[in-house]
Amino acid sequence: MSLYDSKSKVKLRSEIREPISGGSLWTFSNGIKVLYKKTSQRGEFNYALMLRGGVASVPDIRNGESAFVGDMLSLDRVAGLNPYDFKAMLAANGITMSGSAGISDMRICGTAPKQKLRLLLRYLLSVSEKREPDKDAFRYYKQCESVRIDMQSLSARDVNSLMDSIMRPEYFFTERKYIERLAEDFPQRCEKYFDAQFDKVNDGLIVLMGDLDEEALKKELCRALGGFRVMKRFAQRPSVKSRFASGDVSYTVESGPGLVGGSEIGVNVAMSAPMPYNMENYVAFRLAASCIRKEMVRTLSDMGAYFDLSARLEVFPDERISLFVNCHPCIESGLPSEVAAAAPLDMLGAVRKVTERIASLPLSGDELAAFKEELQNDFQTSMQNTEYVMEAVMVRYSEGKDLVSGFGDALKNVSIEKVRSVLEMLASGASVEYIII
Numbered sequence: 001m002s003l004y005d006s007k008s009k010v011k012l013r014s015e016i017r018e019p020i021s022g023g024s025l026w027t028f029s030n031g032i033k034v035l036y037k038k039t040s041q042r043g044e045f046n047y048a049l050m051l052r053g054g055v056a057s058v059p060d061i062r063n064g065e066s067a068f069v070g071d072m073l074s075l076d077r078v079a080g081l082n083p084y085d086f087k088a089m090l091a092a093n094g095i096t097m098s099g100s101a102g103i104s105d106m107r108i109c110g111t112a113p114k115q116k117l118r119l120l121l122r123y124l125l126s127v128s129e130k131r132e133p134d135k136d137a138f139r140y141y142k143q144c145e146s147v148r149i150d151m152q153s154l155s156a157r158d159v160n161s162l163m164d165s166i167m168r169p170e171y172f173f174t175e176r177k178y179i180e181r182l183a184e185d186f187p188q189r190c191e192k193y194f195d196a197q198f199d200k201v202n203d204g205l206i207v208l209m210g211d212l213d214e215e216a217l218k219k220e221l222c223r224a225l226g227g228f229r230v231m232k233r234f235a236q237r238p239s240v241k242s243r244f245a246s247g248d249v250s251y252t253v254e255s256g257p258g259l260v261g262g263s264e265i266g267v268n269v270a271m272s273a274p275m276p277y278n279m280e281n282y283v284a285f286r287l288a289a290s291c292i293r294k295e296m297v298r299t300l301s302d303m304g305a306y307f308d309l310s311a312r313l314e315v316f317p318d319e320r321i322s323l324f325v326n327c328h329p330c331i332e333s334g335l336p337s338e339v340a341a342a343a344p345l346d347m348l349g350a351v352r353k354v355t356e357r358i359a360s361l362p363l364s365g366d367e368l369a370a371f372k373e374e375l376q377n378d379f380q381t382s383m384q385n386t387e388y389v390m391e392a393v394m395v396r397y398s399e400g401k402d403l404v405s406g407f408g409d410a411l412k413n414v415s416i417e418k419v420r421s422v423l424e425m426l427a428s429g430a431s432v433e434y435i436i437i
Contacts, residue, residue, distance in 0.1 A: 003079050004126040006227030012218055020396055020404045021389050023209065026218070030230045031202030034221060035393055037209045039386055044094075044113050045210025046386050049124060050394045051197045052204050052234065054103040055173060058193040064178035065186060070106065071145075072190040073099035075137040079126040083137045095120055103173050104316050105204070105398040106197055109390075114211045121224040128198040128228060133187040146179045154255060154264035154436055156308065156326040163270035163432040164322065167245050201228035205397045209386050244274065244318075250433040265436050266305075266328035267347045269355055273429025277319045277401055279410040280418065283375070285321050286311060287414060288422040290371040291363050295354045296325065303350055304330045305342035315401045323426060327351055344437045359420070359427035368416055379407055 010028040018025040023037025039045075055066040074097075078086045090097055096110035108127065112120045152158055161176035168174075208217065255265050275281055289311040296307055307327040314320050329341040342350075354361070382388040383404070392404050 002130075003122045004129045004227065005122055006125060006224050008226035009222055010226045011222060018393070020393050020402065021209070024214075026221075028221065028225050030226065030228075032206065032225050032228060032230065033202070033204075033397075034206045034208065034225075036212070036214065036217060037389075038212065038214065039210050041210040041386070043211055044111055045117075045208055045212050046109075046111050046390060047120065047209075048107055048109040048205075048207040048390055048394060049201075050105050050107045050205045050207070050398060051201065052105050052398055053197055053200075054105055055101050055193075056103065057196065059189045061172065061189070062181060062183065063172045064176075064181035065183070066101075066103075066173040067175050067177045068145075068182055068186065069190055069193070070100035070102075071141065072133075072138075072187055073101075073106075073108070073127070073194060075134055075141055075187065076127075076131045076191075077134045077137075078123075079130045082134055090123065093119060095123065097123070101193075105394070106194075107394065111210075117212065117217070117220055118224070121220065125224065125227045128201070131191075131194065133191055135187075138187050142179065142182060145177070149177050149179050154253075156268070156324075159264075159268045159326070159434055159436075160270065160310070160324045163268065163324070163434055164272070166249065166432050167270060167272045167322075167430040168243065169245055170243050199229050200231040200234065202230040203234040205394065207390050207393060209390060244272070244320075245430045248431045248433075250435070252435045252437060255436050264328075265344060266326065267344055267351050268327070268434040268436070269325040269351055269431065270322065270434075271355070271358070271426045271429060271431045272320055272322040273425040275319060275321045275422070275425055277313070277315050279402070279406045280414060281422070282313060282403065283407065283410045284414050284418045284422045285313065286375055287368065287371050287419045288426070289323060290374065291361055291367070291419065291423065292323065292325075292354065292358065294367070294371075295361055296327075296351070299350045299353050300327065300342075300347070302339070303342040303346065304335050304339045305347050305350070306330055313403075315395075315399050321422070321426070325351065325355075344435055348433070348435055355431065359424045361423060363416055363419060365416065368419065372411055372414070376408070376411060379411075 010030050012026055013029050014027045016025050018035050021035060021037050023035055026034045026036065055061065055069045058069060075083050077083065081089065093116050095112045095116060098109055100107050108124065158176060161174050165171065165174045165176060289309065293309045296309060300307060305327055307325055310324045312322045327347050332341050335341065396402050
C-alpha cells in the first residue's frame with residue numbers, strides 16, 4: 001500500500017467569518033475553500049469534503065440508478081487495497097468514512113481522532129487520485145443489496161421514496177433503489193463522474209469541525225491541499241426533468257412474509273406541493289407540520305396506533321415541500337387490556353379525518369405560540385449539533401440556500417394566516433396513500 005501524498009504546497013489567501021456556523025472560511029491559493037470551527041468535542045473532529053455537481057452528471061445514467069452512485073465510491077480499490085482492507089485500515093486508525101451523492105453534489109464525510117488529521121488528508125488524497133473499480137466487490141455488493149432491498153421494500157424509508165416517485169413521475173433521481181436496473185457497467189460510468197468531481201476540488205468545500213488547533217491545522221492544510229486537482233471551470237447544474245402529478249391516488253398492497261418483521265403493516269401518506277423557498281415560507285411549513293402532527297395525535301390517541309411524521313424541503317430541481325406520515329399498529333403486549341391494536345383500514349379512516357381537512361385544521365393563537373416555542377427550542381438544540389450545522393453549511397454552499405440566518409426573526413413574524421396558506425398549498429397539491437395489510 002502506498003498512500004498518495006501532496007508534492008506541492010499552497011498558501012492561505014483569505015480568511016473571513018462564516019455566518020451560518022460562526023466558524024472561519026479559509027480560501028487557499030489554489031482556490032480550495034475550507035470551513036473550520038473549534039467545538040467542544042474532545043479528541044476528535046468531524047470532516048466533510050463536498051464537491052458540487054450531482055448524480056445527473058453520471059454518463060448515460062438510467063432511471064433507477066442514481067440511488068446507487070454514492071455506494072460505488074466505497075467499492076473502489078484505493079492505494080492498492082481492496083475496499084474491505086481499506087475500510088479496515090480506516091477503522092484501525094479510528095477514522096470513519098462514508099460517501100454519498102445526490103442531485104446537487106457528492107460528499108465524503110466522517111469522524112477522525114485529532115492526532116490522525118495528516119493521515120486523514122492522505123486518505124482523502126488517495127481516494128481522489130489512486131482509486132479504481134473492484135469487480136469482485138461490486139458483484140458481492142449487488143448480491144447483498146438485492147437481499148436488503150427485498151427485505152426492506154416496505155420499510156418506511158422505501159415506501160416514502162416510492163410515494164415520492166408516484167407524485168413525481170418521470171423523475172430519474174429518487175432515493176428508491178431498483179436493483180434490477182443496476183447495469184454491469186455502472187461502476188465504470190460512476191468512475192468517470194468521480195474523476196470529473198475530483199478534477200475540481202476548488203468547486204466545493206472542505207468542512208472541519210471539532211477539536212483541532214487552528215494554527216496547526218492551517219500548516220497541515222497548506223502542506224496537503226496542493227495535492228488536489230483544481231480547475232477554473234465550475235460545475236453547472238444540468239437540466240433535470242421533474243414533472244409534478246396532481247390529485248390523489250390510493251394503493252393497497254399485501255405485506256410479504258418476514259420483510260420487516262411485520263412492522264411494515266399500516267397506512268402511509270405523502271403530500272407534496274410546490275412552494276418558493278424563503279425563510280418565512282420554510283418556518284411556516286415547519287409550523288404547519290406541527291399543526292398536522294397535533295391533529296394526528298388527537299385522532300389516533302385512543303386507537304392502539306402510533307405514527308411518524310417527517311417534513312421535507314427540497315430546493316433543487318424544484319422548490320417544493322413534502323410531508324410523510326407512516327402510521328402503524330401498536331404491539332398488543334404494550335397496550336392496556338381494553339385497547340386493541342388498530343387494523344390498517346381503521347387507521348386509514350382516522351388518518352383521512354386529518355388529511356381530508358388539512359386546509360381547515362384548527363389553529364389558535366395559543367397553539368401557534370406553543371408551536372413556535374417548540375420550534376425555537378428545536379432549532380437551538382440543532383445548532384449545538386455538529387452534524388446539523390455541517391449539513392446547513394453544505395446546503396448553503398452547494399444549493400445556495402440558507403436554512404439558518406434569519407430563522408428567529410422569521411419565526412417571530414409568522415402569522416396564523418401564513419401557516420394556513422401553507423396548509424392550503426398541501427391540500428391543493430398531490431397526495432398518495434399506500435396501505436399495507
